[in-house]
Amino acid sequence: MSEASTEDPTRAGWSFDHSYARLPQAFHARVNPTPVREPRLVIFNPTLAISLGLDPEALRGDEAAAVFAGNRLPEGADPIAQAYAGHQFGHLTRLGDGRAILLGEQQTPDGRRYDIQLKGPGRTPYSRGGDGRAALGPMLREYLISEAMHALGIPTTRSLAVVTTGEPVFREEPLPGAILTRVAASHIRVGTFVYFAALGDIEGLQRLTGYTLQRHFPDRVGSGNPARALLESVLERQASLVAAWQCVGFVHGVMNTDNMALSGETIDYGPCAFIDAYDPEAVFSSIDHQGRYAFGNQPQIVGWNLARFAEALLPVLHADPKQGVALAQEVIAGYPERFRSHWLTGMRSKLGLFTTEPEDDTLIGDLLDHQRAERADFTNTFRELDPLAPADASMADWYGRWTSRLARQSQSPEEVTRLMHSRNPRIIPRNHRVGEALEAAVRKSDLAPFQHLLAALASPYVETRDSARYTEPPPPGSAPCRTFCGT
Ligand code: AMP
Ligand code: MG
Secondary structure, X not given: OOOOOXXXXXXXXXXXXXXXXXXXXXXXXXXXXXXOOOOEEEEEOHHHHHHOOOOHHHHOOHHHHHHHOOXXXXXXXXXXXXXXXXXXXXXXXXXXXXXEEEXXXXXXXXXXXXXXXXXXXXXXXXXXXXXXXXXXHHHHHHHHHHHHHHHHOOOEOEEEEEEEEEXXXXXXXXXXXXXXXXXXXXXOEHHHHHHHHHHOOHHXXXXXXXXXXXXXXXXXXXXXXXXXXXXXXXXXXXXXXXHHHHHHOEEOOOOOHHHOEOOXXXXXXXXXXXXXXXXXXXXXXXXXXXXXXXXXXXXXXXXXXXXXXXXXXXXXXXXXXXXXXXXXXXXXXXXXXXXXXXXXXHHHHHOOOOOOOOOHHHHHHHHHHHHHHHOOEHHHHHHHOOOOOOOOHHHHHHHHHHHHHHHOOOOOHHHHHHHHXXXXXXXXXXXXXXXXXXXXXXXXXXXXXXXXXXXXXXXXXXXXXXXXXXXXOOOOOOOOOOXXXXX
């Protein structure tokens, strides 16, 4: 941390609008963060601050911790908690921001708009039995992995800061309390639509449809049926997002409909994890007993969530329910193909393929089957693929097919390598390294391993002398990683 700035962190370039707070009462509840005892800045993201039009110098010191803790509101804030519902492991529940408060929508100098949300700022009208608080470990985890996803080039919410509160939170044991400042294109979820559908509030649905289209898909405003345009646009973004997850081995862990942002950003880094060995059945979350959200199920779950989204939209898709259903089915039927197309494009790039051939599908599938049989490390296998290096005996046949395939396109070996190295990361947030870094931060107040890992993850495609430490899979025989929702 640099020396405390004399500048006022409540006037550090904040430029809030409140378009969501202007929506009718049913959408949200006005609520202020509950002040905490002793805010301390743990980590701050100056690069993100700058891109938001904020002055990082004014946001570094302990004065700023008061802002990121909700003790002092930035100029122009109008805090609300948002209403939503969600299918949790398939079951519909009424939720809402039980431990999150939106301060406002930051308008950036280049004309973008981002929600600035505190996660863990105290109770809201939607807290149900919860304390509205968050623990340091899970908030640092979200900071680390969301920033890693961003560096990988995958759409995601971002993390601006984490502060400790000076107050314990009580989970299985007392833990240091913390608050994350999350930055998102918006927090509108499938569950937001589900909420109004469940209430039978068609006017609310109409309002939300228009609002979401305007906010995330302005090109589609005025193009015929708004609900259909929204469904198509969201489907496309979700297909692209989950394909990107599958290409880097990311397991979200809790793909409930309330954790699926319509912006197409990855959101809610609770029990997520990256796979080491390739395994479509990989599950890390301690509460996902049935493997509903297993790695290989994710594309299908996105399809299921999109079907719930379409269902919620029915009353606004068409005044005649039968025609509404027909419209919804027609759009949703396109999902498997859209996913597959994004996935194939991603996988082709990982293999250095610039052109398309019908056999590519089999080529990719056979490599994955091989990885599965050998329990080979997903990330390292792709990164170490080299058409010029001799193949391992067990892969000789596959290598032969792959190199012949490469020979049937005109790109040079250098171009192939460049493409592959830009799509096959060297460094991902491996569970055992994330675990070590969080353990040191939480138990020993030693942030060095966290900072070091965070720095490495900022350039995941670059080979550095430092990176070796983060490229090794966990030692054989180590206990499988278990993740928790952090609630
Ligand atoms: P999540 O599993 O983090 O997506 O959270 C699911 C729901 O539980 C959301 O409505 C959260 O706001 C709510 N929730 C999670 N943790 C807490 C907490 N500690 N206090 C109040 N509400 C919470
Ligand atoms: Mg959530």
